[in-house]
Amino acid sequence: MPYNRHMTRHLMLVLAGLLWGGTMFSASLALADAEEHDRARQALAVGDIVPLHQMLARVASRYDGTVLDVDLDGDRKHGWTYWIRLLAPGGHVVDLGFDARTMAPLPAERSRHRGETGDHD
Numbered sequence: 306m307p308y309n310r311h312m313t314r315h316l317m318l319v320l321a322g323l324l325w326g327g328t329m330f331s332a333s334l335a336l337a338d339a340e341e342h343d344r345a346r347q348a349l350a351v352g353d354i355v356p357l358h359q360m361l362a363r364v365a366s367r368y369d370g371t372v373l374d375v376d377l378d379g380d381r382k383h384g385w386t387y388w389i390r391l392l393a394p395g396g397h398v399v400d401l402g403f404d405a406r407t408m409a410p411l412p413a414e415r416s417r418h419r420g421e422t423g424d425h426d
Contacts, residue, residue: 345377354385354405361389363408364401369394377405386411 348354354377361372370391379385385405393399402411 341377344380348377348381348385348405351381352406353381354387355408357387360387360403360405360408363403364389364391368399368401370399373398379405 345354349356357375357377361375364372368391370393372389373392374388374390376388377385378388387403387405389401389403391399391401403409404411
C-alpha cells in the first residue's frame with residue numbers, strides 16, 4: 306500500500322485517542338481503588354473491622370496454606386466481610402469468608418458458594 310499522509314494522520318489520531326482513553330480508564334481505576342482504601346481506613350478507625358494483620362494471623366493459626374488474595378467487601382450498614390483465598394496443601398484453592406469485625410468464619414456454604422462462582426458475594 307503506498308504511503309498516504311491522510312492515513313498516517315488518521316492512524317496517529319486513533320492511537321492518540323486510544324492512549325488518552327487508556328489513561329482515563331487507568332485514572333478511574335486508581336480513583337476507585339483510593340476510595341476503597343479510604344472506606345477500609347474509616348471502617349478500621351471506627352471499629353467496624355479488625356486490622357488485616359490480625360485477620361491474617363487468625364487464618365495462619367487455624368488453616369494450612371498460603372494466602373493468595375484478600376478482599377474486603379461490605380459497608381457499615383450491612384457489615385464487612387474479609388474474603389481470603391488460600392492455596393491449600395495438595396494444590397486446592399479455598400475461599401474463606403470471615404466477619405471482618407469479629408473474625409468469625411462465615412458458614413461453610415457461603416464460603417464454598419463464593420469459590421464455585423468466583424464472585425465476591
